[in-house]
Amino acid sequence: MADNKSSSSSNNRAETESVIYICQSGTCRSKGSDAALVEIEELASSLRELDDSAAVCEVKSTGCLGYCRQGPAVSATVATKKKRNKHDSGGHSGGNYRRLTKIYTRVDTLERSAAIVEEATGGKLPPLNRLPGKRQFRLSQIRATKRREFLVSTCQWNKAMSNCIAAAAALETNDTNCSNADIDQVRREMKSILVKAGYPRASPLHLMIPSPASAFDSGDSSVARGEQGLFRKMPTAPIEGYVLWTLDRVRVASPHSATFSFHTEDVKRGTPHPRGRGKLPKPITWHVTMLGEVGSNMEGPLPWVERDYTPVSTALDWERGRCDILIKVYSDGHLTSWLKQRTSKMTALSSEQLIRQDLIRGHGGSASEAVLPPKTAMKVWLSRPIPTLSVPSLALAASNDNDDIGSPGSILLLLAGTGIVALPQILAHREPIRMLGISTPRRNHLSCPIDLIHSCREDDILMLPEIKEYCVQGLRPQHPKFCGLRNYTLLPSSRGSNNSSNTDPLPVTSPPPPFKNFFENEGNDADARINIKKCYDAAGLLQDVSNASINISQRLDENILFEAIGKLIEPFRVVVSGPDAYNIAARKHLVDDCGVDPTQVTILSA
Ligand code: FES
Structure with a gap:
């Protein structure tokens, strides 16, 4: 039985190939597509180790797919070998494969990346919180950090601050995986962004909120309503950039x-x-x-x-x-x-x-x-x-x-x-x-x-x-x-x-x-x-x-x-x-x- 299973798995691998393309153009990158690339690469390689029935999957970056406002955008092409009849000649030409391309938009969570990898390969990942090596936590941190780096590099201070607040809140509620050093690091980044945004005297502590979700994405926090009152006016100091x-x-x-x-x-x-x-x-x-x-x-x-x-x-x-x-x-x-x-x-x-x-x-x-x-x-x-x-x-x-x-x-x-x-x-x-x-x-x-x-x-x-x-x-x-x-x-x-x-x-x-x-x-x-x-x-x-x-x-x-x-x-x-x-x-x-x-x-x- 085991032999049969193994041979049918390897047959599946041989007969299906998939390529996942992740848009790395400007708008998608501003929304975290470089993090989606890391996630999809890691999840695809985990799946290869865990599920030998999953199809061979290549992960590549690509230019704009045209779905900028719904980014990060991903396209997956699954090529399945056609069944040959007795009149067909041999060979592995492109004509022997049936290709199906699907576009995925708003790939902005680890769950979404995992669903794409499973769909493109036909494999099954374990629940994300059971991925080895605290991978879920690490990948979510990579996503937040990469997006923040992009926002800072393009002087988008308001969005960068929003990202920091969400990252800090996520760290504070996940004390099993993070250390005080992680939280201090985010606070230092917030302070540095506030200085660049023209608020050198503001303290990041005023903006820390006890919620795992972004205050501004969820739309109901006191910060989003402006109750902290710190930033009601434009700064008098210069805004960098x-x-x-x-x-x-x-x-x-x-x-x-x-x-x-x-x-x-x-x-x-x-x-x-x-x-x-x-x-x-x-x-x-x-x-x-x-x-x-x-x-x-x-x-x-x-x-x-x-x-x-x-x-x-x-x-x-x-x-x-x-x-x-x-x-x-x-x-x-x-x-x-x-x-x-x-x-x-x-x-x-x-x-x-x-x-x-x-x-x-x-x-x-x-x-x-x-x-x-x-x-x-x-x-x-x-x-x-x-x-x-x-x-x-x-x-x-x-x-x-x-x-x-x-x-x-x-x-x-x-x-x-x-x-x-x-x-x-x-x-x-x-x-x-x-x-x-x-x-x-x-x-x-x-x-x-x-x-x-x-x-x-x-x-x-x-x-x-x-x-x-x-x-x-x-x-x-x-x-x-x-x-x-x-x-x-x-x-x-x-x-x-x-x-x-x-x-x-x-x-x-x-x-x-x-x-x-x-x-x-x-x-x-x-x-x-x-x-x-x-x-x-x-x-x-x-x-x-x-x-x-x-x-x-x-x-x-x-x-x-x-x-x-x-x-x-x-x-x-x-x-x-x-x-x-x-x-x-x-x-x-x-x-x-x-x-x-x-x-x-x-x-x-x-
Ligand atoms: S920038 Fe990614 S789809 Fe256009």
Whole structure:
């Protein structure tokens, strides 16, 4: 019997193979995917020792899978050997295996990692608290520590504090496995984070809570309600990694979105391209983190939330102390609704006059701009620039293996909603000296054809005048030097349509758009506001541009992608940036329907 069992187990091992891929890209790493990688590796190796019927399982890291907002994301492929009939020839070619791929999201607990390993291998792990060598406790500590390291490295102090509080609470309730030294270590880290966050006099002891769960995840602790009262105000001391910027102007771009223009003279703002003293500038695209002073919040004990934005102004502007950020305002968005509320409060004093004066004086303001009175100047904290993509590969800058990727022969950009903000920074690398003020080797310039497919809501078409200019540049005969865009396709979807692969249509019952008033002719303000129909006359704007086309209410599908990929020159790179639903659909069409190698696809969360 024993022999039979052993031979059937080894048969199972021989006939089934699985590979588990764990996303190690930026957003998932910020949510602890590097810890998920360690957990899954350890659990898979434990299972191999404990259960000889479990399938052979390889564990690998991978790039973005498109499920950024639901990260950490994991994909498992199980290959089962097909039963052969007498007509089949032998061999172990890929054709003899049936492959099944499954995506797992929110892999943020040891239990979830264990379930994935069991499902991918068909084996059975013992209860986690019976794993040898206090493995459960050790792995949970690794998860907390790795996430904290990432948050500290990206100056996300509020989330890092939340992580520390949860880690300290877990240690205090698990006194059989932890020592006082472990708790002291976490307290020291908390103290160090508080100093960096601008609260040098605050004590971590005020934040220790007797609960194993995160105060901010569970949402019901006294800390989360802000009862400790220590952090109700922004610090007066500097916040490490950030400088204060003053908001000068809000330029309304659509009923949902506006460009916020900031300036600063603080030299600590850094530069996207550090250079000098023998150091050459690294060609990258970049983003910044903004702190929204929302007060008590569920993300951590500090009075702000942290959000990443990609500026639409150039690196050269940043070095000159100016920065424009195009932001879509969501009624339920913590930071964006705070920003909208603060700006409307300040302009309410004399907004009508300001808009009028701006028009009458003709100082460069357009009908859709609002300028804030100097005495009510609003300040926000912006971080130093953080690399997003490496150039010319356009692979994620945080990924370790993009040095092996050379220059692409052509590029396809699939951008949706506010994901369009990635465009100016990418195109700036066609002329780095003029646009970025840096000199980079010619091989690092983006001197190849670039095509853009742009999906958006019809009432939120962003940056169209700039895109038109890029198209016109692309038509100029410049061979072998490429400029602007070679081809542009606009896919506007109608309001209320249920087109999940395009962008994020609002349901018909959604709250009114935040900048609606700028787009309606009402009473005496007719001069100061622009007509919504004029704003969205995309067909009129692009009518003479031969390399631009509009497909109204057409969703991004495999047919559009087949055609677009057919025009690309190998080796090509596809960059996808939009809401999660769009990124997932685009990746699926590219990889599953069009057969694009996943390593040629870069996905950014917008
Ligand atoms: S799925 Fe992991 S970063 Fe996108």
